[in-house]
Amino acid sequence: MLSIRDLRLSFKENEILKGINIDVNKGDVVTLIGPSGTGKTTLLRCINYLEKPTTGSITLGDLNLNYEKITKKEILTLRRKTAMVFQQYNLFKNKTVIENVMEPQMIVQKKSKIEAYENSVEQLDKVGLIDKLESYPSQLSGGQQQRVSIARALALKPEVVLFDEPTSALDPELVGEVLKVIEAVAKSGMTIVLVTHEMSFAQKISTKIVFMDKGNIVEEGPPKAIFEDSTNPRTKEFLNHFYMNKLHVV
Amino acid sequence: MNIGYMIEVFPKLLATLPITLLIIIVSAILGLLLSIGVTYLRLKNLKILGPFLEMYVSFMRSTPILIQLFLVFYGLPVLMRSLGFNMDFGAITSCIVALIVYNGAYLSEILRPAYLAVEKGQHEAADSLGYTPFEKFRKVILPQLTPIALPGLGNAVVYLVHDTSLIFTIGVVDIMGQAKLILANNYGENKIEMYLTIALLYWLVCLVSDRTIKLLEHFTYLKKIERKSKFNKSKVNKEPVSIQ
Numbered sequence: 001m002l003s004i005r006d007l008r009l010s011f012k013e014n015e016i017l018k019g020i021n022i023d024v025n026k027g028d029v030v031t032l033i034g035p036s037g038t039g040k041t042t043l044l045r046c047i048n049y050l051e052k053p054t055t056g057s058i059t060l061g062d063l064n065l066n067y068e069k070i071t072k073k074e075i076l077t078l079r080r081k082t083a084m085v086f087q088q089y090n091l092f093k094n095k096t097v098i099e100n101v102m103e104p105q106m107i108v109q110k111k112s113k114i115e116a117y118e119n120s121v122e123q124l125d126k127v128g129l130i131d132k133l134e135s136y137p138s139q140l141s142g143g144q145q146q147r148v149s150i151a152r153a154l155a156l157k158p159e160v161v162l163f164d165e166p167t168s169a170l171d172p173e174l175v176g177e178v179l180k181v182i183e184a185v186a187k188s189g190m191t192i193v194l195v196t197h198e199m200s201f202a203q204k205i206s207t208k209i210v211f212m213d214k215g216n217i218v219e220e221g222p223p224k225a226i227f228e229d230s231t232n233p234r235t236k237e238f239l240n241h242f243y244m245n246k247l248h249v250v
Numbered sequence: 251m252n253i254g255y256m257i258e259v260f261p262k263l264l265a266t267l268p269i270t271l272l273i274i275i276v277s278a279i280l281g282l283l284l285s286i287g288v289t290y291l292r293l294k295n296l297k298i299l300g301p302f303l304e305m306y307v308s309f310m311r312s313t314p315i316l317i318q319l320f321l322v323f324y325g326l327p328v329l330m331r332s333l334g335f336n337m338d339f340g341a342i343t344s345c346i347v348a349l350i351v352y353n354g355a356y357l358s359e360i361l362r363p364a365y366l367a368v369e370k371g372q373h374e375a376a377d378s379l380g381y382t383p384f385e386k387f388r389k390v391i392l393p394q395l396t397p398i399a400l401p402g403l404g405n406a407v408v409y410l411v412h413d414t415s416l417i418f419t420i421g422v423v424d425i426m427g428q429a430k431l432i433l434a435n436n437y438g439e440n441k442i443e444m445y446l447t448i449a450l451l452y453w454l455v456c457l458v459s460d461r462t463i464k465l466l467e468h469f470t471y472l473k474k475i476e477r478k479s480k481f482n483k484s485k486v487n488k489e490p491v492s493i494q
Contacts, residue, residue, distance in 0.1 A: 048378055080380035090375035094393045094471035104379040107389060136475045156379065 007056030018215040031202040034212035083153035089145040091137040098133040123151040143174030163194040281353025289361040310355035322348040364399035397470035404463035
């Protein structure tokens with residue numbers, strides 16, 4: 001349903017993404033893992049054109065785009081088929097929780113106020129924030145803000161939801177509540193592309209893991225194939241570091 | 251001190267207030283509109299126009315308003331004549347033109363940082379949801395930019411009020427011009443009383459404009475959050491909301 005072909009992105013001389021090919025089927029949960037600075041987030045942001053790739057093409061449903069010749073209208077269409085959950089939540093600070101979820105539906109999808117309200121309440125109920133409708137983002141904890149932002153993304157009924165390190169800015173006590181919500185979203189059959197450092201969570205919910213290093217995809221496959229049976233030395237090295245650190249902390 | 255004299259001249263000075271107010275209101279509104287255009291173009295980082303706009307802003311902000319007044323008053327008719335328009339400009343028109351051109355630059359240096367103070371994440375959120383650039387500006391950026399810009403704009407209005415005390419130098423009979431005339435007829439008697447009355451009058455004008463701005467601030471989202479928090483007595487994260 002979503003496929004990216006030969007995506008390249010350079011900042012001046014520096015090539016960040018070196019020809020990425022990815023396929024995501026409907027209902028897939030694809031998780032991008034890898035060391036910091038390898039372009040996982042950049043790749044995710046290319047999908048809805050928050051970053052401008054140098055070359056490459058993307059297919060999303062019936063939309064077929066070449067990044068080099070993309071028009072403003074195509075960018076809007078692409079963004080309206082996707083939704084993004086940011087590391088820093090990025091809720092509209094001047095709007096209450098309910099307004100944050102309602103407004104995009106009214107502006108982007110031209111829904112009526114009543115329709116938008118009902119849908120928003122439903123979504124906010126799912127993420128457990130039905131009692132916070134009139135709060136402003138600054139009055140909520142990080143975990144609550146992130147759950148609002150998930151509700152805002154889902155309320156638009158996108159074809160794919162992009163999660164950009166959704167728990168990295170949260171303190172450890174709040175990570176659980178957000179992961180629980182993401183897991184529920186995954187189980188509901190939503191197509192997801194996720195960037196995370198929560199390895200055990202990735203292993204649990206993903207249908208496909210993509211391991212990236214230095215702007216390339218090193219290896220991809222089902223969670224078991226990557227986490228347990230990988231023979232690729234770079235993948236093993238990365239995962240060993242990860243598990244060792246974890247032991248160290250515990 | 252002659253209080254009776256102050257009470258006597260007060261209505262005479264007040265009678266010229268409409269001229270001052272007209273100049274303030276027209277140049278504030280048109281100056282703001284000009285500065286919005288200037289800010290918009292400056293933020294686009296245009297290759298050819300950009301440096302010219304920076305020069306314009308730098309020049310207007312760095313030269314005394316008195317000099318600018320003279321330049322416009324004496325220069326504008328010459329400029330128009332060289333362009334083939336044969337028209338006369340009154341002193342009031344010259345004042346208004348000078349103050350608009352000045353405020354276009356000055357206010358732009360209030361609006362530009364206010365725009366830049368809105369976090370990048372807010373832009374990205376709106377973009378990722380599929381807002382058009384105009385929808386993003388109207389619904390997300392403008393409401394957040396306003397409370398940041400308002401205190402600066404309020405100060406600018408106060409400065410504008412003060413700047414109008416210079417327009418008598420090119421012959422406008424405003425408060426200061428009227429005072430000059432009365433004093434001249436009076437052989438320069440009661441100077442202190444006269445200037446004190448003028449000071450009080452300017453104070454009054456600024457007080458009104460100040461209250462208006464405070465009222466506007468009250469309706470922006472930052473104050474809304476504050477009011478709500480007091481009402482709820484809930485714990486508020488003292489996060490970057492306290493921009494002022």
